[in-house]
């Protein structure tokens with residue numbers, strides 16, 4: 001019966017201690033006589049123990065730890081976002097009010113300096129300035145409230161930046177996908 005070498009199936013069942021006593025005794029007898037099959041069984045045993053040694057249980061543990069870490073990161077980001085949201089909203093509203101204030105200042109300065117009247121005069125009666133056009137241009141430039149315009153523009157830029165931040169915080173999907181985390 002056991003004249004031939006062990007089959008792979010027989011080696012497996014021998015290593016896994018399946019099969020009855022009779023089979024095992026036969027395999028033992030063959031192994032005692034056959035160095036080739038002893039070698040195969042020893043090799044199989046090494047492979048099996050090596051497979052068992054491999055951190056198979058470690059991979060899922062590490063994976064779950066990483067998933068937990070990722071979830072915690074998400075939760076922390078979410079909490080951070082919720083905390084930031086009111087602050088950004090307040091800052092946005094404040095910067096809008098500031099822009100309105102600067103815009104009003106600008107309009108008042110325009111009126112005070114008579115810039116619009118000046119423009120109207122230049123466009124309606126250009127012949128008045130025909131002789132001394134350079135002076136007229138300088139006077140016009142000087143009458144423009146540069147600083148008020150600059151303040152208004154900066155305030156509006158602040159509004160745009162803050163509104164962008166607010167949109168990022170209010171719509172988490174956008175910022176998350178952008179971060180790629």
Ligand SMILES: [Zn+2]
Pocket residue numbers: 004005006030034035036037038
């Ligand atoms: Zn053999």
